[in-house]
Amino acid sequence: MMGRDRPDLLLILAAAGILVMGLMTVFSASRVVVEEGLFSKQVLWTAIGSLFFVAGTWISFRRLEEIAPFFFAIACLLLLATLFFGSGPADRWLVLGIFRLQASELAKASLVLMTAWWLSSLRVKPRRMGELLVFLTVLPAVVLTAIQPDLGTSVAMFLVVLSMFIWAGYGPGWIFLIVSPVAAAISSTSFALWLGFTAVLVFVLFRRKATVMGWILIIGGNSLVAALTPMAWNVLEPYQQSRLLTFLNPAADPHGAGWNIIQSEVAVGSGGIFGQGYLQGAQKELSFLPARHTDFVFSVWAEETGLLGSLLLLSAFMILIWRITRAARKSVNPFNSLVASGVAAYLAIHVFVNVGMTLGIMPVTGIPLPLMSYGGTQMMVVMFLLGLAVNAGMYWREV
Amino acid sequence: MRRSGARDWPYALFLATVAVSFILLSVRLVELQVVKGDYYRNLSSSNHIRVVSRPAARGQIMDRNGVILADNEPAFMVSIIPSEFDTTTIDLVASELEMEAQQIEEILDQAASVPHRPVVLKEGMSVDQVSGIAENQYRTPGVIFDIAPLRRYNRAEDFSHLLGYVGQSDDEEAYHGEVVGRAGLELSLNETLRGTPGLRREVVDAHGRVVETFESTESEAPVPGRDLRLTLDASLQAIALEELTATGMPASVVILDYTTGEILCAASAPAFDPNQFARGITSAEWNVLLNDSLNPLFCRAWAASYPPASTFKVVTAGWLLSEGLVSPTYMPDPCYGSYTLGGTVFRCWSTHGRLNIVQALERSCDVFFYRCCQFGTLDGLVAFAARFGLGRPLVSELVGEKSGSIPGSEDLDALYGVRGWGLGNLLNYSIGQGELLATPLQMAAVAGVIASRGSMPVPGIVMGEESEPPLLSGGNLPDATWDAVSLGMRNVVAAPRGTLYSVFAGSPLEVWGKTGTAECPGENHALLIGFVREPRPLAFCVVVEHGGSGSTTAGPVARGILETWLCGEAGAV
Numbered sequence: 026m027m028g029r030d031r032p033d034l035l036l037i038l039a040a041a042g043i044l045v046m047g048l049m050t051v052f053s054a055s056r057v058v059v060e061e062g063l064f065s066k067q068v069l070w071t072a073i074g075s076l077f078f079v080a081g082t083w084i085s086f087r088r089l090e091e092i093a094p095f096f097f098a099i100a101c102l103l104l105l106a107t108l109f110f111g112s113g114p115a116d117r118w119l120v121l122g123i124f125r126l127q128a129s130e131l132a133k134a135s136l137v138l139m140t141a142w143w144l145s146s147l148r149v150k151p152r153r154m155g156e157l158l159v160f161l162t163v164l165p166a167v168v169l170t171a172i173q174p175d176l177g178t179s180v181a182m183f184l185v186v187l188s189m190f191i192w193a194g195y196g197p198g199w200i201f202l203i204v205s206p207v208a209a210a211i212s213s214t215s216f217a218l219w220l221g222f223t224a225v226l227v228f229v230l231f232r233r234k235a236t237v238m239g240w241i242l243i244i245g246g247n248s249l250v251a252a253l254t255p256m257a258w259n260v261l262e263p264y265q266q267s268r269l270l271t272f273l274n275p276a277a278d279p280h281g282a283g284w285n286i287i288q289s290e291v292a293v294g295s296g297g298i299f300g301q302g303y304l305q306g307a308q309k310e311l312s313f314l315p316a317r318h319t320d321f322v323f324s325v326w327a328e329e330t331g332l333l334g335s336l337l338l339l340s341a342f343m344i345l346i347w348r349i350t351r352a353a354r355k356s357v358n359p360f361n362s363l364v365a366s367g368v369a370a371y372l373a374i375h376v377f378v379n380v381g382m383t384l385g386i387m388p389v390t391g392i393p394l395p396l397m398s399y400g401g402t403q404m405m406v407v408m409f410l411l412g413l414a415v416n417a418g419m420y421w422r423e424v
Numbered sequence: 425m426r427r428s429g430a431r432d433w434p435y436a437l438f439l440a441t442v443a444v445s446f447i448l449l450s451v452r453l454v455e456l457q458v459v460k461g462d463y464y465r466n467l468s469s470s471n472h473i474r475v476v477s478r479p480a481a482r483g484q485i486m487d488r489n490g491v492i493l494a495d496n497e498p499a500f501m502v503s504i505i506p507s508e509f510d511t512t513t514i515d516l517v518a519s520e521l522e523m524e525a526q527q528i529e530e531i532l533d534q535a536a537s538v539p540h541r542p543v544v545l546k547e548g549m550s551v552d553q554v555s556g557i558a559e560n561q562y563r564t565p566g567v568i569f570d571i572a573p574l575r576r577y578n579r580a581e582d583f584s585h586l587l588g589y590v591g592q593s594d595d596e597e598a599y600h601g602e603v604v605g606r607a608g609l610e611l612s613l614n615e616t617l618r619g620t621p622g623l624r625r626e627v628v629d630a631h632g633r634v635v636e637t638f639e640s641t642e643s644e645a646p647v648p649g650r651d652l653r654l655t656l657d658a659s660l661q662a663i664a665l666e667e668l669t670a671t672g673m674p675a676s677v678v679i680l681d682y683t684t685g686e687i688l689c690a691a692s693a694p695a696f697d698p699n700q701f702a703r704g705i706t707s708a709e710w711n712v713l714l715n716d717s718l719n720p721l722f723c724r725a726w727a728a729s730y731p732p733a734s735t736f737k738v739v740t741a742g743w744l745l746s747e748g749l750v751s752p753t754y755m756p757d758p759c760y761g762s763y764t765l766g767g768t769v770f771r772c773w774s775t776h777g778r779l780n781i782v783q784a785l786e787r788s789c790d791v792f793f794y795r796c797c798q799f800g801t802l803d804g805l806v807a808f809a810a811r812f813g814l815g816r817p818l819v820s821e822l823v824g825e826k827s828g829s830i831p832g833s834e835d836l837d838a839l840y841g842v843r844g845w846g847l848g849n850l851l852n853y854s855i856g857q858g859e860l861l862a863t864p865l866q867m868a869a870v871a872g873v874i875a876s877r878g879s880m881p882v883p884g885i886v887m888g889e890e891s892e893p894p895l896l897s898g899g900n901l902p903d904a905t906w907d908a909v910s911l912g913m914r915n916v917v918a919a920p921r922g923t924l925y926s927v928f929a930g931s932p933l934e935v936w937g938k939t940g941t942a943e944c945p946g947e948n949h950a951l952l953i954g955f956v957r958e959p960r961p962l963a964f965c966v967v968v969e970h971g972g973s974g975s976t977t978a979g980p981v982a983r984g985i986l987e988t989w990l991c992g993e994a995g996a997v
Contacts, residue, residue, distance in 0.1 A: 192434045262615065287625065294456040294464025332457040336450060343446050347439065354435045369438065377445045384452045 030419045032082060036348035040396065040411055042341045044071055046334075047397035050326045053304050054317040055399075063318055063399060070401045074408035081412015086420070089413075090145075090360050093138040097166070100135035103128035104169040111173070127402040129178050132166045133185070134406045137367030139163060140186050144193045145359035156195075160186075160203075177390020181374050188370035189363055192353065198229040202243065209247040213254040223247075285321070289383045293327040293335075300331030318399040320391060323383045338397075342376045349411075352418025365417040368410045371395075476542060476626060479603065480619030481573040482610075483649035485587060487658040488686070488887060493583050494610075496573035499703075500554040503542040504528070506535050509566030517564055520556040521546050544592060548574045548703030575603065575610075575702035581695040582661045584608075585723035586654075586885070588823065589701035606701065609885075612821045613652060622646030653887040655686035660989050667984045668693035668968075671977060675968040676724035677985060678865045682872035682955060682963040685881035685893055687819070689985075690865065692724040727824040729861040730967060733940030734788045734974070735953045736809075736856025738874060738909055740797060741781055743808040745905040749799040752908040755780050759791035763851075770794050770851055773941075785912025786922045788939065790855045797854035798847065805853055806832040811878075811897040813869045814862055818883050818896075828862040856940060864965045867953045872963035873897050874913065875936070875955035877906040880963075913938050913954065924952075927979035932991055934958060937982075939974030946970055952978035959990055 048067060055063035107119045107128045118125040143159040152158070163186055171179035187200060201208075205226060212222040226247060230240055258266065295301065306328040317325050327335045346369050353365030372395055379394040381387030393400060395407045456464065479501075485494040502521060509532070518525040528545060535543040545567075554569050561567065575590045577583065588608020604618065605611035622645045660679065668675040668691055679689040694716070700709050713721055722728065744750045759776035762769050772790040776783075784792035797805065809815065815830040836845045836859070852858030862870075865883065872880040878900055881893040913936040916922040923939045937954030950971030955963040964982060971977030 188438070191437060194434065290456060291464050291467050293453070294460050295467065296457050297461040297465055298458060327453070327457070332453055335453050335457070339446055339449060339453075343442065346442050350435060350438050350442075366434075366438070369442075373438075373442050373445065377449065380449050381452075384449065384456060386448070386452050 032415050033348050033352060033418050036345060036352070036411075036415060036418070039341045039345040039348065043338065043345065043396045046326065046338055046341070047071075047322070047394075049303070050322050050329075050397060051318050051399050053306065053329060054322065054325045056304070066401075067399050067404075070404040073401070074404040077405045077409040078412040078415075081409045081414075082416045082419075084413070084416065086358065086361050086364075086416065089138065089364075090142060093135075093142040097135040097139035097162075100128065100132040101165050101169065104132055104166060104173075108169065108173065125401075127400070129170045129173065129175055130402040130406045132170060133178070133182060133371060134410055136163055136166050136182055137185060137189070137364060137371060137410065140189045141360050141363035141367060144189060144363050148193070148359050156190075156203075159190075175391055177378070177388070177392050181371075181378065181390075181392055184374050185367055185370045188374075189367045192363060192366035192370075193359075198233055201225065201229055205243070205247050206250050209250040210254045213251040219251055222251075286382075286385050286389065289321050289324040290385045292321075292324040293384060296328040296331040296335070298332045300327075300329050300334055303329050305329060320379065320393060320398065321383055322397045322399070323380050323394055326397075327383070339376075339380070342372070346373050346376075348418075349414040352414050356417040356420050358420060361417040361420055365414045368414045371410065372407075476568070476570065476624045477602075478570070478622040478624055478646045479572045480621050480646035481648040482575060482590070482603065482619060483617040483651045485609065485617075485652045485654065487654055487656050487661075488688070489657065490653075491579075491658040493579050493654070493658065494575065494577050494587055497576045498571055499547065499574035500549040500551070500569050501547040501572035502545045502549065502554065502557055502567065502569045504532070504535075504545050505542045505566045505568065506532050507566070510564070513564045513567075516560060517545075517557070517567055520560060542568060546704070547572060547592070575699075577698045577702065579658055579662065580697045580699050582658065582665050582691065583656075584695040584698050584720075585692050585725065585727075586656070586690055586822075587698060589698035591701055592704070608823055609652070609654075609821055612823050613886075617649040617652060619649035620647040655681075655684075655688065655885050655887055656690065657688045660689045660985075661691055663988045664689050664691040664985050665693060665695060667981050667988075670984075671968055671971065671981060673968050673971055673977070674718050674724060675966070675971070675981065676728070676864050677964065677966045677981065678725050678868040679962055679964040679985070680868055680872055680883055681961055682876040682880045683961045685872070685883045685896065686887075687865075687883050687885050688962070690725045690885075692722075694718050694720040696720040723824065724864065724967065724969070726819070726822050726863050726865040727826055728967075729826040729828045729863045729866075730949050730951065731858075731860055731942040731944075732856040732862040732867055732870075733942040733949075733951055734790075734856055735867055735870070735938050735940035735951050735965075736860060736862075737785060737788065737793060737854070738913060738938050738953070739809050739812055739814070739870060740793050740805065740854045740856075741785055741909050741912065742874070742901065742905055743800065743805050744781065744796050745908055746808070746901040747800060747804065750781055750796050752782065752904060753780055754796075756792060756795040759789050761791075763791045763794040765794070765848060765851060766846075768848055770848075782908055782912045782915060785909070785938065786915035786919050788916075788923050793854040794851045797850055802836075802850040802853060803832050805850065806830050812866075812873050813882075813896050814866055818865060818869060819885055821885055822865075825865070826861075826863050828866050829859060830861075831859050857943065864967045867951070867967075868963055868965035869896060871936075871938075871953040871955050871965060874906065874909055875957070875961065875963050877901075877903075910936060917954075923975045924954075924979050927975055928983055931983060931987065933986055935983075935986070937979075939979065941973045944970075947972055950974045950976065950978040952982050954982065956986060956990070962986070 048064075048071065051067045052064045103119060103126065110120075111118060119128050140159060140163060143162060147155045147159070163182070167179045167182050170182060187203070190203070191200060208222055212219040223244075226244065230243060235243070292306065306325055323338075326338060330337075349365055349369040349372065353362050353369060356362045356365060375392055375395050378387050378390060378392045379398075382389055382392070393403050395403065481496045484492055486492055504517075514525050514528055518528055523546065531543055531545060535541070557564070557567060557569060577587065577589075586608055588610040589606055590603045590610050591606045593602040593604040602621065605614035610617065664677045664679070668677060671693075674693065676692040677689060678687065680687045696713055745752065755778050758778040759772055761775035762771045764770070770790070773788070776787055776789040776791065779787065779789055779792050781792070783789075809830050815828055817825040817827045819825060831839065836849060839845075839859075849858055853860055869880070869883055872883075873896060878895075878897045880896050882896045884893060916937045916939065917924045917928045917935045919925060924935075924937045928935050928937075933956050935954055935956050937952060940951035940953075942949040942951055947970035950968040950973055952966045952974045953964065955961075964986070966978040966982045968977040968981065
């Protein structure tokens, strides 16, 4: 029988808790930011975001499934437009009248829907090389984001897509084959590493009972990648190599991002167990902390509320992600379930990468903390996705 | 229920991954906030951290035998951190550094946008010079001093144009104290030489004293730049510069090994001392260099191009022979001292009578080439000359290398209009005048191509860059062509009527040569190209600006350099 449940209250509660903590932090941080009216704007974004949340809970999934490819195409076009007409920090904003749109945020949401659309349709009607088609479809969004350049966001996109593949039931061996060219390129740095990689590859192919053609293609292709990577690297001039390395690892920049991380670590560490007290953060006050209201918002919260506040915030995120994953499991319609799983992966990756960055254990990327960081596009996108997750959890069907 | 059953393991995997991630973050939080909490709290309240970059030593530059041409010496660099600096102490700092207070204010103004990043006040200081500021450091918060490698040029003048010099980077993105190449190989190979700077994170108290070094997980030691080994020979270069300087005129010489293409010597006089730049050139020193009418900063070995004049006749002769336009024994009408074409008189420098091509080279007769070049076309000669490396830069690492010029008919059309030029241009080309221009490096390569009978590799200055460098000239010429041109060049030196006969009389070396006199306002430029096979395969070009004729000034310079280097002071092989 079919049924429609009540919305998941715990999920909504966790999200609301995070929103409150986020507004508190933005208020605290905005007191030392030159730009006026940050806090009131963030309140406005939260209010508009709530409307998006409600829209997400109301929307018909069947309708959503129909428009997913169009939505994705529009997001890609916006990304393309950003490349040509972008402005703002690192040219990542698209100015439309009074709105400044961050197209890559929109693209992340559309990517979740597009991948869900593909994977659910493949489940109904499997095709030869269908999985490859999925990757080819999402590739434009990932590449257009990478060349903005916003490598961090594009890697996050790729990880979300991979997570959804796992959710769709593709096993670890399958995932390993997907990422094997990247692994091959990395393994080419040492012979032992390459040997280990190839051994795992052979094992996976053996377990999956690959065809002769499959063996040749996968082993041959990966060997080719591993052999060509050092060669391609050596063809580059030294200055090109160093540019590429800086691109891949901006933290290596001696006076740019490295400085930010130290200040962030000091801010977090000085919070201690109980924190410096709300609105009392010294690092924040002294303007040492960069991007206080955006990428490093967690540092402000951690400095002022200490370990207890930080764990409270992380727990709220964990409950949120747990409930979304639960909704994904409960919802039996493949499309609904995959969308919810994508939302869970999206949140988990963002939280881990952003908080990990402020704690100095992840590389510096421009990935914001969902529901906390200042910014309109991100707020609306995340709230809409949360609405979808609640929506998905309300549908269930007993077979 | 198969589907929901199948979804059990992804569900578990999702939750497990999330749980592990959050445990990781929590562990790190506990480490920062509980284990090191007091430490950080202390830091944020009374102390703070500053990041000081540690400049990397630039790579050494050596000659072919390992003689060190450029290395680094330890020196002190005094910097200022604007946000920590007490401006009331500015006069004290200025007097200790022997600077004007106004200079320091200017430096501070420029650095106003990044107040916590140190800016360099003075570099290249000795222990004595820095001791005053060190003693007063407690009175001048925000002033710091570091050890920074200072570039040192050991063969300063000999290699001034080739190596160039370094200076403080004025790039906004440059790190504190970053030194970049400003000229020469230091500039063109900057990425190879510069290395990667390290970082030091210091915890400083309110007085600017360093309390401790801040530990971090990142690697911090500077990585020195890569060493560079050049094909040049320091002793030859020194001999060459000495001989060039002895002429008292601006002059240059390029010597290369025609079997490998390696440039052994590329000297230009007058030269300058690049160490002035490395330690920060004063405006007085800079003005002396700028106002010198002989322009010592200008490299005449490859950044200057001259009409190749009669030295180009070896190319014209090669073209005439290889295209079959003349045979080695062909004698056109005699040279009566001039040649008239369409009302224009083309003069020769003497009256040579009836000659074949070997004798025309030996005595440098112009009329022979005026008459014979008309058998071919201007574009034919231009295409042939390109096979000797003329008309294009040869060595990518050389900053400011001129390409010379050898315009074909299309270029001349653009220059003078269609029909705005004519056969007269070809006549001028045939004796290396007219629109032709070549650098001494290119003319040395011309000599090398002839000496190697077309098998000389592209010239290079960095050792072991390519295992098998490509050949400079494409395609083989008939042996008879090489024989006749070589014989002509040999007779220039060996035959009694050759233009270099008296210059090389009594020399223990067997030399092939060709002189040239480039017409220019004032005294003409003297040119000489040539080669020797024993004891080493060398091709060379000497240019003495306003030196008169090639045989009188350029010849003795070439002989002096070759004999001193190859035969030693005693003059014995």
